[in-house]
Amino acid sequence: MIKIKDNWNKLLKDYNIKELQFFEEYSKLYGDSKIFFKEKNGDLIFLIILINEKYRDFETPYGYGSFYSSKKDKNFTEPFFEEVFKILKDKGLIAGLIRFNPFFPKIESGLFQIEYVRDVFYIDLFENYMDDFKSSVRNKINVAKKKNFLISEKKDEEEFLKFYEIYNDMIEKKNGRDFLKFSEKYFIGLKNIDFSYILNSYRDGKYFGGSIFLIREGFNSYYHLSSVLRNEMTKGLSNLLLYRGCELSKNLGSERMILGGGTKEGKDGLTEFKRSFTKKSKPFYIGKVLLDKKRYDELVEKYDSMSGNGEKLFLRYREILG
Numbered sequence: 424m425i426k427i428k429d430n431w432n433k434l435l436k437d438y439n440i441k442e443l444q445f446f447e448e449y450s451k452l453y454g455d456s457k458i459f460f461k462e463k464n465g466d467l468i469f470l471i472i473l474i475n476e477k478y479r480d481f482e483t484p485y486g487y488g489s490f491y492s493s494k495k496d497k498n499f500t501e502p503f504f505e506e507v508f509k510i511l512k513d514k515g516l517i518a519g520l521i522r523f524n525p526f527f528p529k530i531e532s533g534l535f536q537i538e539y540v541r542d543v544f545y546i547d548l549f550e551n552y553m554d555d556f557k558s559s560v561r562n563k564i565n566v567a568k569k570k571n572f573l574i575s576e577k578k579d580e581e582e583f584l585k586f587y588e589i590y591n592d593m594i595e596k597k598n599g600r601d602f603l604k605f606s607e608k609y610f611i612g613l614k615n616i617d618f619s620y621i622l623n624s625y626r627d628g629k630y631f632g633g634s635i636f637l638i639r640e641g642f643n644s645y646y647h648l649s650s651v652l653r654n655e656m657t658k659g660l661s662n663l664l665l666y667r668g669c670e671l672s673k674n675l676g677s678e679r680m681i682l683g684g685g686t687k688e689g690k691d692g693l694t695e696f697k698r699s700f701t702k703k704s705k706p707f708y709i710g711k712v713l714l715d716k717k718r719y720d721e722l723v724e725k726y727d728s729m730s731g732n733g734e735k736l737f738l739r740y741r742e743i744l745g
Contacts, residue, residue, distance in 0.1 A: 424461070425506045431458040431469075438467050441642045442524065443618055444488025445471065449637070452612050453484040459507045468492040468503045470521070474511070478741045480518045481511060486645070486683075487524035487543075487707075495528045504534045512714040517722070520737055521710035526643065526681075535712040541684040542704040544697040545643075548673040548680060553666075557699045564666050567659030573625040574667055582623050583614040586633045590650040618642075620671060622664050624651065631657050634664040640676030644668075646683060665700065711737050 428434075432447050443449060450456035450471050460469035471489050472481045483489030492500050511519065523529070525543045546552055553561065575582065587610040594604055613619050613635065623633035632651030638644040646668060651660045669680050684707055685694025713719055722740035729743065 425459055425503070425510065426461065427510075428458050428460070429455075431460070431471075434458070434460065434467070434469075438493070440467075440491060442488065442491070442526075443637045443639055443642050443645065444484070444486045444524070445491065446488070446616075446618075448616050449486075450484045450488055452609055452616075456484055459510070461503055461506075463499075466493045466499065468494070468500060470503075470507055472519070472521075474514070474516070478738070478744050479516050480520075480738055480741075481516060481712075482520040482738065483522045485522075487522060487526070489522050490524065490530075490710075491527060492530065495530060497531060500530055501532060501534065504532060508534065508712065508714060517713075517715045518719050518738065519712040519714065521712065523708045523710065525705035525707045529706075529708060532710070535710045537708050537710050540707045540709055541694075543684045543707045544682040544701050544704045546669060546680045546682065546701045547703065548669060548678050552669070552673075555701050555703075560662050560699045563659035563662040565659075567663035570626065570656065570659075572631065572660065572663070574664070575623045575625060576620065576671070577623070578614065578619075578621060580611060580614055582621050582633075583610045583635075585630050586610065586621060586623065586635065586648075586650065589630070589632050589652065590648060593650045613647075619647070620668075622667055622671070624660055624664065626656070631660060632664075634661075634668055636668045636672065636680075638672045638675050638677055642677060643679045643681050644672040644677040645681050661696070709737075 430447055435445055447456070454473045456471055456473050458469050458471050460467065469491050470483070472483055474481045492503075494500070521535075531537070546555070584607065587605070587607055591604065618637055618639040620636045620638055621633055622636070624631045634649035635647045636644060637647050646665060649661060649664060651657050651664070672680050682697040682700065685691045685697065719740070722743065726740045726743050
């Protein structure tokens with residue numbers, strides 16, 4: 424039988440699951456997340472989701488902290504999904520979106536559509552990991568070092584709020600999608616997580632931007648968010664901040680830095696930036712779940728006829744329910 428809980432870090436500890444984005448404090452940055460799980464004969468399977476009553480759907484938290492199964496066997500995973508989806512359908516939900524973790528085995532399912540989105544890049548923090556950096560990256564790091572930025576590791580609310588202002592300004596200028604926009608409360612919550620670290624850059628008392636990392640010994644680390652001012656002075660600064668984050672992670676006992684992916688199927692500056700640090704990548708998949716296909720099709724058809732917009736996000740009908 425499926426169990427549902429609001430708190431689950433003890434479950435992760437009991438099964439020795441080492442994934443920072445599975446932690447409840449990370450998931451709850453994005454709302455009232457819950458874990459649906461089942462234990463059977465020493466095996467564990469779970470799904471962490473946020474139920475949106477307003478839109479009558481669900482999704483997993485931003486990133487890769489959603490689904491885990493100790494067995495890849497379809498005879499173990501399919502009955503679990505069937506039971507979870509029945510619970511959600513009985514609540515009147517229409518659809519849902521699952522973001523799978525690229526560093527766990529890919530599953531197969533006949534209950535929902537699994538779709539490749541993009542590659543996720545990562546750096547193995549071995550002794551000579553910088554050998555994988557393109558020469559242009561090493562040059563940019565050296566250029567930024569010569570500008571004598573002060574890179575602060577001070578972790579307090581003021582540092583996170585400085586970053587919040589510059590990050591949100593960047594997203595607004597780029598007309599970023601809503602899921603990339605975070606509130607002041609989000610950054611205060613991020614500051615309060617014990618495995619979050621912020622590297623902020625200063626020169627002559629002026630703030631130039633920073634990067635936020637998720638790091639814990641024995642776990643994969645994450646290059647979580649980054650934003651710097653764009654001008655002549657900051658050339659190479661983003662490269663320097665990521666390098667410093669890798670060094671911090673390595674020193675704290677992490678063996679891998681997950682950079683994430685880009686934004687436009689590999690044809691954007693963010694993808695090229697991350698690819699310049701590493702040749703290593705994993706495919707990132709999502710699961711599109713239809714709980715009430717008739718209602719979903721009606722809403723999507725209505726939205727598409729009203730918007731005339733070519734973008735086909737799975738949960739795009741939310742705009743007409745809002």
